[in-house]
Amino acid sequence: MKPLKQLKNALLTQNPVLNQLLGMCSVLAVSTTVSSAFGMGVTVTAVLICSNVFISLLSPVIPQQVRIVSYIVIIAGFVTAAELLINAFFPSLASSLGVFIPLIVVNCIILARDEMFASKNSVPASALDGLFMGLGYTAAIVLLGALREVLGNGTLAGIPVLGSGFRPILMLNFAPGAFIALGLLLALVQKLTARLGQKGE
Amino acid sequence: MTLKKLTSQLRSGSVWDIASRLLTITFLVGLCLAGVYALTSPVISAREEQARQSAMSTFFPGCHFTQISCQAPEVERLYKAEEASQCSGYCALLSVNGYGGNMEVMVAVNADGRVRGVEVLSHSETQNIGSLAAQESFLSRFKGKTADFGLVQAPNVPDENQVQALSGATRSSRAVASAVTAALRAVENLAVAPPTGEEDKLLPSETSALKNWFGEVIARPVDLPAEHGAAVEVWQLHSPTQLVGYAVKTQTVGQNEAFKITTLIGFNASGAVISYEILESFELESFTAALLRDDFRLQFVGRTVPVTTDGGENSVELIPNMEKSCRAIVKAVNDGLQTVAALQGGAAQ
Numbered sequence: 001m002k003p004l005k006q007l008k009n010a011l012l013t014q015n016p017v018l019n020q021l022l023g024m025c026s027v028l029a030v031s032t033t034v035s036s037a038f039g040m041g042v043t044v045t046a047v048l049i050c051s052n053v054f055i056s057l058l059s060p061v062i063p064q065q066v067r068i069v070s071y072i073v074i075i076a077g078f079v080t081a082a083e084l085l086i087n088a089f090f091p092s093l094a095s096s097l098g099v100f101i102p103l104i105v106v107n108c109i110i111l112a113r114d115e116m117f118a119s120k121n122s123v124p125a126s127a128l129d130g131l132f133m134g135l136g137y138t139a140a141i142v143l144l145g146a147l148r149e150v151l152g153n154g155t156l157a158g159i160p161v162l163g164s165g166f167r168p169i170l171m172l173n174f175a176p177g178a179f180i181a182l183g184l185l186l187a188l189v190q191k192l193t194a195r196l197g198q199k200g201e
Numbered sequence: 202m203t204l205k206k207l208t209s210q211l212r213s214g215s216v217w218d219i220a221s222r223l224l225t226i227t228f229l230v231g232l233c234l235a236g237v238y239a240l241t242s243p244v245i246s247a248r249e250e251q252a253r254q255s256a257m258s259t260f261f262p263g264c265h266f267t268q269i270s271c272q273a274p275e276v277e278r279l280y281k282a283e284e285a286s287q288c289s290g291y292c293a294l295l296s297v298n299g300y301g302g303n304m305e306v307m308v309a310v311n312a313d314g315r316v317r318g319v320e321v322l323s324h325s326e327t328q329n330i331g332s333l334a335a336q337e338s339f340l341s342r343f344k345g346k347t348a349d350f351g352l353v354q355a356p357n358v359p360d361e362n363q364v365q366a367l368s369g370a371t372r373s374s375r376a377v378a379s380a381v382t383a384a385l386r387a388v389e390n391l392a393v394a395p396p397t398g399e400e401d402k403l404l405p406s407e408t409s410a411l412k413n414w415f416g417e418v419i420a421r422p423v424d425l426p427a428e429h430g431a432a433v434e435v436w437q438l439h440s441p442t443q444l445v446g447y448a449v450k451t452q453t454v455g456q457n458e459a460f461k462i463t464t465l466i467g468f469n470a471s472g473a474v475i476s477y478e479i480l481e482s483f484e485l486e487s488f489t490a491a492l493l494r495d496d497f498r499l500q501f502v503g504r505t506v507p508v509t510t511d512g513g514e515n516s517v518e519l520i521p522n523m524e525k526s527c528r529a530i531v532k533a534v535n536d537g538l539q540t541v542a543a544l545q546g547g548a549a550q
Contacts, residue, residue: 058226063219070226077230081237088241091248099325 003128010132016109017140018189023109026100027141028178034157036096037145038138043082043101045134048110050078052118052130059119071114072105079104109137147181148172243486249322253307254483256320257282257292258459260309264289265461267452268481270404272390275383279391288312291391293384294322299334299376301325306377308384316343319381326373334373343377348385352378407450407465410478411438414467415445426543430536435544444470447544449537450480455529457483462529466537472545474504474534488526497527507535 016022023044030040054074055062062070083101087094094101104110113133118126149155152172154162171177257266261282271279271293278294291310296303304324309317321335333339342364343350352375353359355368366374403411403420411418420436429435434450447468452461460483467475477498482489491497500517501508508531509516519527 061222062226063222066219066223070223073223073227073230077234080234084237084241084245088244088248 006125006128007132007135010129010136011139012193015136015140015189016112016133017137018186019193020109020112021186022112023107023137024182026103026107027137027144028175028182030097030100031141031145031148031178032152032173033096033149034142034145036093037141039090039093040097040100041134041138041141043086043097044104044107044109044137045131047075047078047082047104048113048134048137049127049130051075051110051114052126053123054078055114056118056121056123056126062119067119068111068115071111075110075114076105109133144178144182144185147185148178151181152177247486250483252322253294254460256307256322257309259320260292260307260318261289265459266292267461267463269391271387273383273387275380276387279387282309290317291384291388293387295380295383297376297380297383299324299326300331300370300372301327304335304373304376304380306380308381310384310388314347314385314388316346316381316385319343319377321377324373326370331370331373333367334370334377339367339374340377343381346381346385348382348389350378350382404480406478406480407448410465410476410480411448411467414475418445420448423544426540428543429540431532432536432540435540437544446470446475447472447541449540451533451536453529453532453536455482455484455526456488456523459483462526462533464530464533466534468537468541472505472538472541474501474538476502477530477534477537484526488523491520491523492526492530497530501530501534504534504538507538 010016014020017024017027026040026044031037051071051074055071058070058074079102082104083094086097086101113129117129121129146156149157150161151169154160154166154168169177172181254266257280258264261284264282264284266280266282269279269281275297276293276295280292280294282289282292290312293308293310295306295308297306298304302325304326305322307320307322309319311317319340321340324332324335326332326334342359346362346364350362350364352366353363354366354371357365359365364378366378411420415438418438418440420438423435423437425432425435431451431453432449433452436448437444438446438448447470449466449468451464451466453464455462462479462484463481464477465480466477469475479489479493482492484492497520504515506515510519510528510531517531519531
């Protein structure tokens with residue numbers, strides 16, 4: 001177990017969103033505001049930790065031939081539980097995440113971590129992996145959410161930051177704007193991590 | 202996988218092994234979900250109910266609400282809003298089909314049959330397109346409209362009794378408009394319906410309660426006597442040959458001060474309590490259930506004189522921690538007794 005390396009991997013060099021380009025659907029859809037992006041990040045992190053722990057725990061008894069089906073069943077169980085809990089205790093978050101909570105089931109980050117990491121590693125390492133990868137996802141979606149909310153609406157987490165003279169770029173609130181913003185963000189991150197990689201060598 | 206391989210696996214038992222493991226995993230996940238569901242569903246439904254109540258209170262501040270029966274199939278529930286026993290209007294709860302699925306709509310109607318306000322309680326319309334139909338800027342266009350209003354598309358300018366649809370979200374606009382029309386029609390029909398004296402005025406819950414207590418009887422509504430307390434309606438119950446008893450509907454305040462508990466109390470011909478049924482309650486679900494449990498309810502059966510709570514001869518025992526709710530039932534029964542006594546006194550004279 002190398003927690004520090006795992007953390008650096010998840011946040012920078014192997015960030016699930018910005019480097020591996022996984023889970024794009026929810027990143028594009030739920031990043032209109034910082035608060036809903038953060039809610040989505042926390043939910044995905046929770047599901048990721050739980051499913052990683054359980055799949056690492058159950059991997060000896062899960063038959064190789066039907067492992068993907070088993071993973072999906074377990075993930076779907078946690079997502080449904082998360083949806084019920086959010087509906088019951090965080091109604092405002094439920095209305096802003098809407099249909100994207102059930103879609104966490106098919107978020108490929110979770111399936112990828114379960115297949116690539118949790119099924120082959122110990123329970124504590126898998127829990128940490130879930131936490132760090134979840135943080136990486138949260139960081140990416142919140143970053144994009146902040147970009148879109150500030151430029152598209154002139155606010156950050158609901159607080160006006162750019163003054164009344166600023167004319168918001170309305171397109172950023174819609175799907176095409178989400179793609180463009182994500183593209184720019186990816187280009188920036190690739191540039192920075194490439195430089196980081198060169199320095200390391 | 203070839204057939205040969207499959208048969209060899211079947212023979213060696215590995216397919217059964219895989220299937221049984223998968224089944225076990227699925228079963229366990231299902232079991233856990235059932236637990237989470239049991240934990241969250243009362244919270245979720247209480248929250249939805251609260252959202253409905255607060256929407257109603259925003260439309261009619263300071264009023265209290267009673268559910269009334271409604272024939273219109275589109276209307277899930279219809280409430281009458283009253284302030285100091287003056288009817289200020291109605292709230293209808295409807296469920297209509299939008300573009301993305303079900304929309305739950307609350308329509309408030311003034312006593313004169315015009316729209317007071319509209320609120321969309323839940324929907325799954327497309328974000329930023331259909332969802333605009335759930336926002337105040339669109340919903341306020343319905344204010345003051347009567348049942349024959351029309352919906353017009355963008356280039357046309359709406360006149361006095363028309364509402365402009367949202368361009369690009371026609372189906373969502375239509376869904377809200379259809380809910381408003383249905384609510385207005387339902388309220389219109391209420392006004393046309395004969396005011397009193399009809400046997401079918403009984404709600405299904407009332408009919409079934411009476412049937413439990415008396416078997417098949419004819420319920421004939423009678424005028425409330427002068428001293429009726431919290432009673433709102435009284436019926437004399439007749440078999441084909443004789444008077445078999447009375448039923449009194451009361452509305453009393455429990456824990457929830459804005460929404461009264463509606464109780465139906467049955468009395469036999471000599472004026473003793475037979476039983477009671479709670480027709481509508483906005484108390485916590487567990488409170489309502491406790492009020493109906495035998496250990497509390499049976500204390501009232503057979504009473505002919507008003508009950509007290511002072512521990513004396515005619516006293517009943519209140520359920521700890523929910524005294525307020527219990528007192529609502531005590532008052533309901535006492536006012537029912539008073540009403541029936543007044544009726545019998547009137548008949549004797």
